[in-house]
Amino acid sequence: MAKTDLSYVRSDMLAPQPAPMTSRNVSGWIRTNLLATPKDVVLTIVAIAVLVSILPGALNWLFVQASWLGSDRSVCATTVQGGVQPDGWHGACWAFVKDRFIQFLFGRYPLDERWRPILVAVMFIALLTPMLIPKVPRKTLNAVLLFIIFPIVAFFLLHGGFGLERVETALWGGLMVTLILSFVGIAVSFPLGTLLALGRRSQMPVIKTLSVTFIEVVRGVPLITVLFMANVMLPLFLPTGWTIDNFLRALVAVSLFSSAYMAEVIRGGLQAIPKGQAEGADSLGLSYWQKMRLIILPQAIKLVIPGIVNTFIGMFKDTSLVSIIGMFDFLNTIRLNFTDTTWITPVTPVTGLIFAGFIYWIFCFSMSRYSAFMERHLDTGHKR
Amino acid sequence: MTDHAIRVSSQKTEKASLLYDPKVRSIFFQILTAAIVVLAVWSISHNVATNLARANIASGYGFLAGRSGFDIGFALIPYSSDGTYGRAILVGLVNTLLIAFTGVITATIIGFIIGIGRLSKNWLIAKLCTVYVEVFRNIPPLLVIFFWYSGVLAFLPVARESWKLPIGMFLNNRGLFFPKPLWGEGAEAIPVALLIGVIITVFVGRWAKKRQMRTGQQFHTIWTGIALIVGLPVLTFLALGAPLSFDFPNAGRFSLSGGSVIAPEFVALYLALSFYTAAFIAEIIRAGIRGVSKGQSEASFALGLQPSQATRLVVVPQAMRIIIPPLTSQYLNLTKNSSLGVAIGFPELVSTGGTTMNQTGQAVEVISIWLVVYLAISIATSLLMNWFNARMALVER
Numbered sequence: 211m212a213k214t215d216l217s218y219v220r221s222d223m224l225a226p227q228p229a230p231m232t233s234r235n236v237s238g239w240i241r242t243n244l245l246a247t248p249k250d251v252v253l254t255i256v257a258i259a260v261l262v263s264i265l266p267g268a269l270n271w272l273f274v275q276a277s278w279l280g281s282d283r284s285v286c287a288t289t290v291q292g293g294v295q296p297d298g299w300h301g302a303c304w305a306f307v308k309d310r311f312i313q314f315l316f317g318r319y320p321l322d323e324r325w326r327p328i329l330v331a332v333m334f335i336a337l338l339t340p341m342l343i344p345k346v347p348r349k350t351l352n353a354v355l356l357f358i359i360f361p362i363v364a365f366f367l368l369h370g371g372f373g374l375e376r377v378e379t380a381l382w383g384g385l386m387v388t389l390i391l392s393f394v395g396i397a398v399s400f401p402l403g404t405l406l407a408l409g410r411r412s413q414m415p416v417i418k419t420l421s422v423t424f425i426e427v428v429r430g431v432p433l434i435t436v437l438f439m440a441n442v443m444l445p446l447f448l449p450t451g452w453t454i455d456n457f458l459r460a461l462v463a464v465s466l467f468s469s470a471y472m473a474e475v476i477r478g479g480l481q482a483i484p485k486g487q488a489e490g491a492d493s494l495g496l497s498y499w500q501k502m503r504l505i506i507l508p509q510a511i512k513l514v515i516p517g518i519v520n521t522f523i524g525m526f527k528d529t530s531l532v533s534i535i536g537m538f539d540f541l542n543t544i545r546l547n548f549t550d551t552t553w554i555t556p557v558t559p560v561t562g563l564i565f566a567g568f569i570y571w572i573f574c575f576s577m578s579r580y581s582a583f584m585e586r587h588l589d590t591g592h593k594r
Numbered sequence: 595m596t597d598h599a600i601r602v603s604s605q606k607t608e609k610a611s612l613l614y615d616p617k618v619r620s621i622f623f624q625i626l627t628a629a630i631v632v633l634a635v636w637s638i639s640h641n642v643a644t645n646l647a648r649a650n651i652a653s654g655y656g657f658l659a660g661r662s663g664f665d666i667g668f669a670l671i672p673y674s675s676d677g678t679y680g681r682a683i684l685v686g687l688v689n690t691l692l693i694a695f696t697g698v699i700t701a702t703i704i705g706f707i708i709g710i711g712r713l714s715k716n717w718l719i720a721k722l723c724t725v726y727v728e729v730f731r732n733i734p735p736l737l738v739i740f741f742w743y744s745g746v747l748a749f750l751p752v753a754r755e756s757w758k759l760p761i762g763m764f765l766n767n768r769g770l771f772f773p774k775p776l777w778g779e780g781a782e783a784i785p786v787a788l789l790i791g792v793i794i795t796v797f798v799g800r801w802a803k804k805r806q807m808r809t810g811q812q813f814h815t816i817w818t819g820i821a822l823i824v825g826l827p828v829l830t831f832l833a834l835g836a837p838l839s840f841d842f843p844n845a846g847r848f849s850l851s852g853g854s855v856i857a858p859e860f861v862a863l864y865l866a867l868s869f870y871t872a873a874f875i876a877e878i879i880r881a882g883i884r885g886v887s888k889g890q891s892e893a894s895f896a897l898g899l900q901p902s903q904a905t906r907l908v909v910v911p912q913a914m915r916i917i918i919p920p921l922t923s924q925y926l927n928l929t930k931n932s933s934l935g936v937a938i939g940f941p942e943l944v945s946t947g948g949t950t951m952n953q954t955g956q957a958v959e960v961i962s963i964w965l966v967v968y969l970a971i972s973i974a975t976s977l978l979m980n981w982f983n984a985r986m987a988l989v990e991r
Contacts (some may be wrong), residue, residue, distance in 0.1 A: 244717060246715060246716075414623065416628050431930070432930035445645075450645055545740070567741070
């Protein structure tokens with residue numbers, strides 16, 4: 211064996227090189243992320259110009275100039291308009307939001323009975339929180355409590371009965387109405403949408419045709435027409451002498467409308483499940499409903515969770531449309547206060563709408579974040 | 595052999611009870627469902643007929659020919675309160691289509707810019723675009739409309755203190771007043787010239803493509819096309835001796851007279867729907883471009899294509915296949931959301947139809963008109979986009 215000369219192999223380690231400039235410090239980061247090419251320099255300058263032209267003014271309007279305390283319009287109006295602010299003043303009127311906040315939550319719900327919606331809200335949070343945390347056990351019991359027992363209790367608490375004073379639905383309002391509409395819409399549209407999706411993929415022509423017709427007609431028209439239909443035509447559909455509560459009409463419209471959208475989302479999931487799963491279930495001798503409940507739907511629904519949550523978000527936003535048929539949901543309750551002589555100023559509408567937008571945004575954004583979390587949590591690695 | 599064996603064994607099995615025969619069960623359930631539906635429809639129509647008869651409302655579409663008696667603030671086709679209900683509903687339909695058309699174009703442009711921006715390597719641009727998308731996706735469109743209408747446009751001055759804009763335009767709380775073009779004699783030739791320009795461009799494009807396929811020589815179709823489409827009408831316009839004059843709006847003491855006006859309701863609805871839908875379109879565009887694998891652009895660079903060529907010839911055609919189906923549903927959403935104009939009094943289909951419904955009590959008929967019109971728009975848009983999608987689809991060998 212010939213002796214090999216290894217003198218070209220280094221015998222001592224080299225000292226580590228410093229990291230490249232671009233990943234070492236702030237100026238490196240700026241150079242790669244903001245000023246990489248001449249085009250990027252121009253874009254950065256444009257973006258900074260946009261920010262400089264909007265942000266200071268907006269922050270000034272929202273916080274610095276804003277009027278925070280007060281009990282009537284004078285704090286939000288200039289001297290010419292009959293207020294205390296100097297001429298040319300322009301800023302947000304948070305005093306208005308603060309003064310009317312409770313009304314934004316409950317609408318015209320009687321003052322003495324407001325503990326009832328608060329109790330319902332507490333129950334709802336107490337039941338929903340464990341439902342949303344994956345680690346908490348006993349999900350079935352929780353779901354039964356949340357989707358079957360809770361609505362019944364909540365109905366009697368809010369509407370009255372069993373010794374509680376009756377509160378007509380016409381008096382309900384504010385965020386409460388928005389949340390009730392969304393909750394019922396979600397609780398109804400999920401099972402109904404699943405049934406419609408199964409119907410659309412059914413082998414039976416009659417059931418398939420009915421499902422397809424319902425889904426396509428509802429998806430083809432705006433929610434407003436469905437609401438008008440429920441508002442004007444539901445009473446006509448019933449036998450003479452029967453009446454149907456206005457609130458119930460809106461509930462029916464919102465639930466049916468979102469069911470059609472939910473059906474399409476769930477159908478997407480059903481289509482993505484390989485045929486072998488159904489055939490495997492068949493070969494094990496499972497009945498149709500067993501097959502769907504135990505094999506197909508759990509996989510299909512897991513696949514389309516983002517779509518389902520998007521439908522929920524869409525429905526939450528769409529509940530604002532009930533204001534057009536004269537109901538006082540969150541948005542409409544706020545708008546109602548714009549014309550109130552106690553608070554009528556030029557800045558009240560903008561402030562109120564920004565506040566409404568902020569609240570809607572918080573709800574929708576947290577829903578979408580939660581869906582992203584669930585997607586990661588349920589991702590068991592079967593995806594390609 | 596095995597085939598035979600199976601046949602023999604199947605003959606041996608006893609016939610299962612009819613109760614467990616899938617075919618029989620399926621037919622039974624279908625008949626049951628159909629019976630329930632027929633019964634429900636029958637009882638509903640019976641109730642409707644009874645209720646309408648009690649309220650003394652004649653059914654049928656005869657009311658459409660009656661005098662409407664209400665004014666419409668924004669009408670593209672001639673209309674007055676002496677017009678018929680049918681005409682009023684038609685005015686609403688035209689306004690709906692106008693909002694849908696202008697909104698779709700603007701939303702696509704904004705959405706495209708924001709969607710590309712979110713993919714930018716520039717951190718600031720990407721974050722700004724993300725903020726835009728997250729803000730607009732998570733608030734109700736109705737709120738955006740109110741925000742523009744009673745939040746922003748309400749701060750416009752009254753007619754007396756109108757803001758003067760260039761070329762004789764005025765802006766106040768009644769809308770944007772601009773000079774109304776009055777076309778002189780022979781002006782009909784201009785659109786004809788435009789049409790001829792478009793047709794010639796199409797033929798030039800075909801010829802250029804054929805030639806490139808045959809000889810490899812390229813032809814500047816785009817510049818030729820622009821020259822034809824812009825140049826021909828301009829030449830016609832000049833040849834006719836510029837038959838165009840303007841009716842300028844005049845600022846009186848309390849109001850403006852003359853000119854054309856764009857109502858603030860239209861502007862609020864148009865801006866709100868464009869901004870709202872753009873957030874969704876941006877997400878679709880982003881997903882579409884990210885859906886094209888990186889290998890595709892790398893391969894096109896390896897073939898020696900310029901970055902712009904790689905984008906135009908390789909990435910965009912493939913991204914379009916992912917983008918078009920969800921884009922179609924966003925266009926339809928915008929069209930359906932135009933019905934929110936009723937909340938700020940923009941006279942679109944639901945608004946004029948609603949007024950008609952209140953005045954005549956013909957709820958069933960008006961709602962049926964709404965359903966038919968919106969379904970027709972949905973189907974027409976779907977067909978158009980499906981056709982476009984089929985043209986864009988991957989041609990597999």
